[in-house]
Amino acid sequence: MIRFVYTIILLALFVACETTKQPASKIRPGAWQMTDYLPLLSGKRVALVVNQTSRIGNTHLVDTLLARGIEVVALFAPEHGIRGQADAGEKIADSTDPQTGIPIISLYGRHRQPTPDDLDKIDIVVFDIQDVGVRFYTYISTLHLVMEACARNGKPLLVLDRPNPNGHYVAGPVLDTAYASFVGMHPIPVVYGLTIGELATMINGEGWLNSPACDLQVIKIANYTHDSSYVLPVKPSPNLPNARAVELYPSLCFFEPTVVSIGRGTTFPFQVIGYPDSTMGTFSFTPRSMPGMSKYPKHQDVTCYGQDLRQGPPTPFTLTYLVDWYQRLALDTAFFTSNNFFDKLAGSNRLRHQLQQGLSAEEIAASWQTELQAYQAKRKKYLLYPDFE
Structure with missing residues (x-):
């Protein structure tokens, strides 16, 4: 009875949302194209791979589907959880969604891939998560593992595509598969210039499973091209709170396995750079424990000095910050807190060695151009939308 009443309420909310449609020229993610995919779900037992970004307007995808009579039987939770409230790297436990009573199966806890038992009573899996177009952002690794599980267990996968806020260019070193990990599974550059739907077709087409x-x-996005400007309506993870953080993320994430802070433990993560040394700059910030964002931030309760990047022109991927801070701190190998993790983020050990050799950002970037050009040619085979070139 409670489930029935809840469904009626959801249907009323959905109808209200439908009466305030966006203009036709507005970018509309795949989830909005319900006439294209509801027939594929009707009469099926459906599992969703979703998080807090999985919305149609202000309504979560699971609520929308329930209101339309779709039988949603399981929710798969990626890193940060269904509601996006868990810290980076924090394990997610299996649970039950308190609003709908639907089981939540963690893909960031005991295992990162659906098991045969998880998929046994499911007819189709739907993946709808907002990506940011950066190789070490783990939602694309979850996508890969879900694709493998579906393939092995004979289950179709439906990807509801979403715009890539960093989809207007390609940059950075291409991953050497000898360094493949959950923070980089594919031989693609740091900024790979594909939507998550396009990347899924590339993973399939290149035989990477x-x-x-x-x-x-x-299910394609309406009114989108790789030249489109798109500001995410919901923050994709706790420490990417705004467009500026999303923009700087591919450049600043390399600082994670170093002694340098990029603002975790503040309200402006991935928008500042600092270290506990007053000679590093006049701008200062002090990381604090912030459960749900960063429970144990680097340099917790210690004042860091450095750069405030919150204002300024658009900043695509660059090694300038990394090279500059490596050279200014002059710590040599002590700059890195984990060589292994740094190399996984970089996609090989080459970048770390180039920093230690004193190469400039321009010299380092020149060293990966051959691999980058080969990737760009391969990428074009999988484009579903007009390109930026």
Whole structure:
């Protein structure tokens, strides 16, 4: 009875949302294209791979589907959880959604891939998560592992595509598969210039799955090109709170396995750079414990000095910050807190060695151009939208 009443309330909310549609020229993610995918879900037992970004307007996808009579039987939770409230790297436990009573199966806890038992009573899996177009952002690794699980267990996968806020260019070193990990599974550059739907087709097409090809269908975005400007309506993870953080993320994430802070433990993560040394700049900030964002931030309760990047022109991927801070701190190997993790983020050990050799940002960037150009040619085969070139 409670489930029935809840569904009626959701239907009323959904109808209200439908009466205030956006203009036709507005970018509309795949989840909005319900006439294209509701027939594929009708009469099926559906599992969703979703988080807090999985919305149609202000309504969560699970609520929308329930209101439309779709039988949602399981929710798969990626890093940060269904509601996006867990810290980076924090394990997610299996649970039950308190509003709907639907089981939540963690893909960032005991295992990172759906098991045969998880998929046994499911007919189709729907993936709808906002990506930011950066290789070490783990939602694309979850996508890969879900694709493998679906392929091995004979389940179709439906990807509801969403715009890539960093989809207007390609940059950075291409990953050497000898360094593949959950923070980089594919031989793609740091900024790879594909939507998550396009990347899914590339993973399939290039044979990167450790399984047969996935039975994949992508529901496309309306009114989108790779030149489109798109500001995310919901923050994709706790420490990417705004467009500036999303923009700087590919450049600043390299500081994570170093002694330098990028503002975790503040309200402006991935928008500042600092270290506990007053000679590093006049701007200062003090990281604090912030459960749900950063429970144990680097240099907790210690004042850091450095750069405030919150204002300024658009800043695509650059190694300038990393090279500058490495050279100014002059700590040599003590700059890195984990060589292994740094190399995984970089996609090889080459970048770390180039920093230690004293190469400039321009010299380092020149060293990966051959691999980058080869990737750009390969990428064009999988584009679903007009390109930026």
